[in-house]
Amino acid sequence: MRQVELKITGVVQGVFFRAETRAKAVSLGLRGWVMNNTDGSVSVLAQGDEGVLRDFVEWCRNGPDGAEVDNVEEKWGEIDDDGEKAELFTISAS
Numbered sequence: 001m002r003q004v005e006l007k008i009t010g011v012v013q014g015v016f017f018r019a020e021t022r023a024k025a026v027s028l029g030l031r032g033w034v035m036n037n038t039d040g041s042v043s044v045l046a047q048g049d050e051g052v053l054r055d056f057v058e059w060c061r062n063g064p065d066g067a068e069v070d071n072v073e074e075k076w077g078e079i080d081d082d083g084e085k086a087e088l089f090t091i092s093a094s
Helices: 017-029 051-062
Strands: 002-011 032-035 042-048 068-078 087-089
Touching: 002 051, 017 032, 017 042, 017 051, 017 087, 042 051, 051 068
Parallel strands: 032 087
Antiparallel strands: 002 042, 002 068, 032 042
16 A cells, blocks of 8 residues: 655635545545645645555646646655554544
8 A cells, every 4th residue: 555645735725625635535445634734735645556546646736626736746655564544534624
């Protein structure tokens, strides 16, 4: 299993980015979280199969209607059997 951490910048707050990101992640069977940052960006941690994660990252590059994504920073990693796994995909408080 792999994970990816994202920092998404642009017009990504106040446009239902977190709710739509959670809905997309749940539909893909991913685990993790999404949250707003005080600098106006959105952070995401998603865990799952690499191919599904890549599709998810591609969706995040556009986001929901009303979002204007400028940049998506990606940090990829492995989750071994002893690694911490998220249970659900949640919207976290900033």
